[in-house]
Amino acid sequence: MSNSKKNAHLTKKQFKLLEDKVLAEIERIETKLAIDKKNHLELSANSSGKDEVDSANDDILKHTELRFQTRETLYLKKLKKTRIQMIETKEYGHCEDCGSSISFQRLQARPTSNMCIACKEESERDEFQSFHGRQSKSLGQQVNLVGRI
Numbered sequence: 001m002s003n004s005k006k007n008a009h010l011t012k013k014q015f016k017l018l019e020d021k022v023l024a025e026i027e028r029i030e031t032k033l034a035i036d037k038k039n040h041l042e043l044s045a046n047s048s049g050k051d052e053v054d055s056a057n058d059d060i061l062k063h064t065e066l067r068f069q070t071r072e073t074l075y076l077k078k079l080k081k082t083r084i085q086m087i088e089t090k091e092y093g094h095c096e097d098c099g100s101s102i103s104f105q106r107l108q109a110r111p112t113s114n115m116c117i118a119c120k121e122e123s124e125r126d127e128f129q130s131f132h133g134r135q136s137k138s139l140g141q142q143v144n145l146v147g148r149i
Ligand SMILES: [Zn+2]
Pocket: 095, 096, 097, 098, 099, 100, 115, 116, 117, 118, 119, 120
């Protein structure tokens, strides 16, 4: 398989712009996580002399914080995966589902995009339908049409 034609839809300048964006995001999240960790360590150091009620509250706080951190950490993982794709493979900017190229505009809005709009919309529609399957509009219209005939 030849890699030479991959990413042909992105100019060098566009690719560089996206690369910088991903790097900036990695730096932003890493800094944020480091600050959170530092604050958290200071918080637990200060709470060592407290009674049980306070430490229960601390646990809730810790839990909320951890959930938030998990989301950030997942995003960071995705950014790093994107970064590796940018450097090591030429797969970046292509849909994981159908392999077609993802537009620069879409990548600019979301550099970690790994699906083209068509596939993304399809997967979101599937998700939506599993939640709201019973209220399908198109199905209702079809029923009306059948009723008229
Ligand atoms: Zn696709």
